[in-house]
Amino acid sequence: MHMHSCPRCGAEFDTCEALDHHLFRTHTGEVETRSYRCAACDAEFTAQAEWISHVRERH
Numbered sequence: 001m002h003m004h005s006c007p008r009c010g011a012e013f014d015t016c017e018a019l020d021h022h023l024f025r026t027h028t029g030e031v032e033t034r035s036y037r038c039a040a041c042d043a044e045f046t047a048q049a050e051w052i053s054h055v056r057e058r059h
Contacts, residue, residue, distance in 0.1 A: 004039045016040050016055050 003012045004019040008027050013019040019039040036051030037044045040059045045051040 013039075016059060020051075 001014060003014060004016055005012050006019060006022060006026075008023070011022060011026075013022060016039040020037060023037065023039075035044050035046055036048055038051065038054055038059070040055075043054055045054065
């Protein structure tokens with residue numbers, strides 16, 4: 001299983017979604033607006049539906 005590591009603190013997660021949730025919850029001071037960022041390729045989305053579609057189709 002591929003693990004996704006937090007680029008800020010090194011914590012590891014088994015899904016992109018879990019990593020993205022961690023980034024938003026733990027490193028909120030480093031996130032300017034609520035956006036959905038793909039942990040696998042750093043693509044960023046303002047709509048959750050677009051982000052989910054991207055993760056499902058590309059990763």
